[in-house]
Amino acid sequence: MQWDIVIGLEIHVQLATRTKIFSGSSTAYGAEPNTQANAVDLAMPGTLPVPNEQAFRYAVMFGLAVNAEIERRSVFERKNYFYPDLPKGYQTTQLERPIVGPGYVDIDLANGETRRVRIHHAHLEEDAGKSLHEDFHGMTGIDLNRAGTPLIEVVTEPDMSNAAEAVACARKLHGIVTSLGICDGDMSQGSMRFDVNISLKPKGSEILGTRTETKNLNSFRFMEQAIAHEVERQMDILEDGGTIVQETRLYNGDRDQSRSMRTKEEANDYRYFPCPDLLPVEIDDAFIDEARNSLPELPDARKARFMEQYGLNDYDAGLLASDAKLATFFETTAERGKDAKLASNWVQGEFSARLNAEEKSVADSPISGAQLGDLVVRIADNTISSAGAKKVFEALWSGENDNVDAIIDARGLKQVSDSGELEKMVEEVLASMPDQVAQYQQESDPKKRKKMLGGFMGPLMKASKGQGNPKLFNEILVKKLGG
Amino acid sequence: MTISREDIEKVAVLARIRVDEEQVSALEKDLGNILDLVDQLSAADTDSVEPMAHPLNAVQRLRPDVVTETNQREAFQAIAPATENGLYLVPRVIE
Numbered sequence: 001m002q003w004d005i006v007i008g009l010e011i012h013v014q015l016a017t018r019t020k021i022f023s024g025s026s027t028a029y030g031a032e033p034n035t036q037a038n039a040v041d042l043a044m045p046g047t048l049p050v051p052n053e054q055a056f057r058y059a060v061m062f063g064l065a066v067n068a069e070i071e072r073r074s075v076f077e078r079k080n081y082f083y084p085d086l087p088k089g090y091q092t093t094q095l096e097r098p099i100v101g102p103g104y105v106d107i108d109l110a111n112g113e114t115r116r117v118r119i120h121h122a123h124l125e126e127d128a129g130k131s132l133h134e135d136f137h138g139m140t141g142i143d144l145n146r147a148g149t150p151l152i153e154v155v156t157e158p159d160m161s162n163a164a165e166a167v168a169c170a171r172k173l174h175g176i177v178t179s180l181g182i183c184d185g186d187m188s189q190g191s192m193r194f195d196v197n198i199s200l201k202p203k204g205s206e207i208l209g210t211r212t213e214t215k216n217l218n219s220f221r222f223m224e225q226a227i228a229h230e231v232e233r234q235m236d237i238l239e240d241g242g243t244i245v246q247e248t249r250l251y252n253g254d255r256d257q258s259r260s261m262r263t264k265e266e267a268n269d270y271r272y273f274p275c276p277d278l279l280p281v282e283i284d285d286a287f288i289d290e291a292r293n294s295l296p297e298l299p300d301a302r303k304a305r306f307m308e309q310y311g312l313n314d315y316d317a318g319l320l321a322s323d324a325k326l327a328t329f330f331e332t333t334a335e336r337g338k339d340a341k342l343a344s345n346w347v348q349g350e351f352s353a354r355l356n357a358e359e360k361s362v363a364d365s366p367i368s369g370a371q372l373g374d375l376v377v378r379i380a381d382n383t384i385s386s387a388g389a390k391k392v393f394e395a396l397w398s399g400e401n402d403n404v405d406a407i408i409d410a411r412g413l414k415q416v417s418d419s420g421e422l423e424k425m426v427e428e429v430l431a432s433m434p435d436q437v438a439q440y441q442q443e444s445d446p447k448k449r450k451k452m453l454g455g456f457m458g459p460l461m462k463a464s465k466g467q468g469n470p471k472l473f474n475e476i477l478v479k480k481l482g483g
Numbered sequence: 484m485t486i487s488r489e490d491i492e493k494v495a496v497l498a499r500i501r502v503d504e505e506q507v508s509a510l511e512k513d514l515g516n517i518l519d520l521v522d523q524l525s526a527a528d529t530d531s532v533e534p535m536a537h538p539l540n541a542v543q544r545l546r547p548d549v550v551t552e553t554n555q556r557e558a559f560q561a562i563a564p565a566t567e568n569g570l571y572l573v574p575r576v577i578e
Contacts (some may be wrong), residue, residue: 014523017548026549033569038552054548075536141570274536279543
């Protein structure tokens with residue numbers, strides 16, 4: 001049987017405010033446990049929440065960036081459930097009147113087409129604390145520093161039909177919130193958390209199937225794997241005549257396995273009601289206009305500028321512009337390196353590959369955009385070959401030395417580009433290989449000739465101790481051998 | 484409007500309140516009466532009335548994003564039943 005896959009996303013975005021959504025406690029990451037959990041966060045009797053204006057500003061900025069209606073009057077509800085990392089016994093959230101109404105984002109697909117994904121709404125809410133399940137004499141440890149950290153939960157319509165589209169949408173939203181500067185976007189630290197709702201229906205059917213929600217996706221790679229995994233699981237069940245149970249599943253990326261976390265039936269009875277501790281929040285046009293005026297360059301506009309300003313193609317520009325930090329890194333590299341195309345290749349190639357391999361974000365990179373720019377300068381002016389450049393990159397990355405020219409000198413990577421010197425080497429090598437020279441000159445097939453040229457390169461590189469400029473060697477060879 | 488035994492048992496579970504078998508009958512009557520009382524409200528025509536979010540006709544004041552709280556962990560943990568390494572300890576939670 002043929003199936004249609006239907007995917008919707010729910011994204012929790014931790015807002016980069018200095019303080020919590022309802023209290024003046026710091027939200028700085030990495031503090032000692034419970035040193036940033038105070039009376040309001042701990043739900044001490046007699047305390048009252050006071051909302052953080054910046055959280056509203058950030059939510060409004062997000063709404064404007066996804067072409068959404070901003071709700072002028074928003075209301076907080078209580079979502080009631082018991083869990084030790086939720087001291088109040090309810091999460092303060094928005095249900096009926098979320099701050100951000102319907103909007104959309106356009107995502108670029110691999111085939112060059114654009115797909116519109118509708119945003120159902122986005123609402124403000126508070127994060128919970130963290131439970132540490134290591135063994136504390138058979139007990140669970142609770143750190144409430146995160147409790148009360150402001151979040152926006154973004155809910156998309158089920159407009160995606162495969163893993164690649166879902167990841168493209170997730171990346172797009174990641175690029176938007178990091179460009180806005182309302183979230184640091186660090187998925188490994190939980191600053192942005194994606195839940196994926198997946199259901200299958202017979203191809204062409206109008207009726208949606210039962211969906212499951214997969215949580216705990218802390219990288220785009222895991223997200224893609226988890227979707228593939230869940231689609232296959234549901235397909236197997238349905239094709240064996242079974243039914244899908246509506247449930248929340250936890251995905252373990254290291255093992256490519258998922259397990260049921262809870263069935264929704266009982267847990268879903270949250271008994272929402274308007275929070276009596278909070279009055280409705282009203283936002284006026286001046287507040288919205290101010291937020292609109294403070295919007296920075298967003299990924300779509302940045303992509304267009306990269307194509308225009310640096311002459312990059314659609315694909316390269318889109319990729320570099322998608323992430324605010326990567327975009328800034330690229331611009332530093334390009335401006336310092338004076339060769340945008342080469343900068344683009346190195347940022348997307350060697351640099352991104354190393355970050356991925358070490359699961360680092362741009363912010364954790366041991367090398368700076370300026371350093372990579374210096375390297376680009378030396379590649380562009382033929383001081384070093386691309387093989388030499390890789391060695392310099394390694395040395396920068398490992399922290400052996402932070403200066404490109406110093407590394408080139410120390411490692412003797414400077415190419416010999418003096419044509420007189422190179423010419424002499426070519427003459428010597430050709431003189432020592434008369435048979436090969438004769439063969440070359442008798443050969444008329446240009447393809448074979450090209451291949452035979454390679455046979456001279458080895459001895460030439462050896463003669464120059466690996467420092468001869470390969471491009472110049474090639475030119476001289478062709479000239480000396482007669483075309 | 485009546486409330487069933489199952490409803491009461493379910494609400495008790497959600498609220499983490501232990502309700503004994505004999506209490507259920509009494510609650511059935513009490514909660515039923517309360518619901519009947521509240522139910523009288525449905526006689527009013529509310530079609531054109533926006534649901535009330537708060538009884539006060541006022542707007543929420545917002546707070547600037549400035550840290551005003553200091554670390555008072557010691558004071559808060561002094562009244563906690565169990566702590567270790569700065570963490571609050573609770574009976575083991577298994578997902």
